[in-house]
Amino acid sequence: MSTPRHALPPTRNGVGPSCVGLPAGDWPTITDFLVQRFPAIDRAVWLQRMHEGHVVDEHGVPVTPARAYQGHLRVYYYRDLVQEPRIPFDEVVLYQDEHLVVVDKPHFLPVTPSGRYLQETLLVRLKRKLGIDTLQPIHRIDLDTAGVVVFSIQSATRDAYHALFRRHEVAKQYEAIAPWRAGLTFPCVRHSRIVAGAPFFRLCEAAGAPNAETRIDVLEINGALSRYRLEPTTGRKHQLRVHMAALGIPIVNDRFYPSLVDVADDDFSRPLQLLARSIAFLDPVTGQARRFKSAYRLSLGHPGTTE
Template sequence: MTAPFDPAHQQASTVCLPPGDWATVLDCLCDHFKAIERGQWLDRFARGKVLDAHGQAIAPDLPYRRGMRLHYFREVPNERPIPVQERILHADEHLVVADKPHFLPVTPSGEYVEQTLLRRLIKRLDNPHLVPLHRIDRHTAGLVLFSANPQTRSAYQQLFPQRRIDKHYQAIAPALTQLAFPLVHKSRLVHGEPFFRMQETAGAVNSETVARVLEKNGDLWRYGLSPITGKTHQLRVHMAALGAAICNDPFYPQLLDTPQDDYHNPLKLLAHSLSFEDPLSGAPRLFQSELSLDW
């Protein structure tokens, strides 16, 4: 028996055709996705990159039908290579652990599709079922866990919302000589402007970070950061709020005009270690990054 098509496993996007009077599926897609040229859609159809709800390739002259569910594979023409290399630290039947370098996105988004940690690992391991169990920022380096088996995925996914996994980061930032460590910083984080930046605001607390000092080097300190919650950009916003924005942060405290990535000056933030009790075996698991932050 053939397994049903799962667009998430195949890294496909899904669209339900909107109301309209188009003659064909191709006409609808061209009008709905105005930024994608007709020739690009025709090329996708020719290569079997547009599928019906059952995962079967369709022809561009297929008659349009309102509400039809289609799957298509996002592509970025002339996608710019990202000259960094990930490392696989662990791989078994259920779990893959990778060290993500700075600047490499975890999953496809925006201008990045093939140049992402997920797509690279799928190709290297020949496993289309890989799914990230959590995310770290494109600018952040360090550990990312992936589920390798749909049958056991939910057991590992529950580690994060149930807070049964300890996450520890390292960051290099200006010295905070006026504060006593370790300290706990709590605040309410909401989306700001532009949309990809976060900001602290009044209201019920929804983010918490424990900060420690690991090493001192003149005006810069190496901090150990343990996020109790997992809000977007939490560590970056919290350090900026304390008065010690993480070195080379292009977003906080101010958004910098940096049109191109500076590979010689990455954000000094590293997802250093992850520890948890394995939900399948009950054994303790500890993974540590092989990357490091230079002063």
């Protein structure tokens, strides 16, 4: 009979534990393995985490600095960033019930922890604010994009909401400020194949069967700029940004497309003019028609700002 596993360690300050599996091996201690497995994390950091009780095994037993290595064991630990930049914009909860939390996300705020962001992410902020440790995003938008993000509360119903996105049964509308090109005909549909580019965080179009589709229309024209409505059928990373740049109308303040622009991490003066304006679907749990709309508005008269 297998040994029963203890419950997942609790969330601390809005952050859930990370997990690493220990393979078969001959490391003298678990600490030695962790230092080799994560070369960017100094041994002193692991020792401090252990001192604070922030490293435990799958049975809830603390991992101490001298604990002998044991393969085929899961170890949980809590990440911490000593110098994490503050994102000076606040999210707004638009809706909450027993199944969903819907949020209006500001520009520059990542949805989930990654890289240099941990506490300053939408997920961790909401866990701290609402006290809901089970909160998970059903979908995601780029940190550069503002607008509506939907979160699931209950693990039992989460997959029902994920299935809506897998079956393309969610109506998503975005708005963007970008150059006006009289030679283009709208509405139009851009469908192409989007693949990994260079550097690794950029995407590009390539030959082959299309895997991304966006319907694009014009809402308003003001001189050299226009406000566009973008309706993605698929959900590829950076899809809207890639498609707009490919049409020769890159979104205002896009630092990735059509070319890289060097911008300081703490420069919040030029938000990407892309907004997840609304999201609509038939709720698979309650049967209700849902439509959530962002309160933000892109300013065509003053591109580079969000009202």
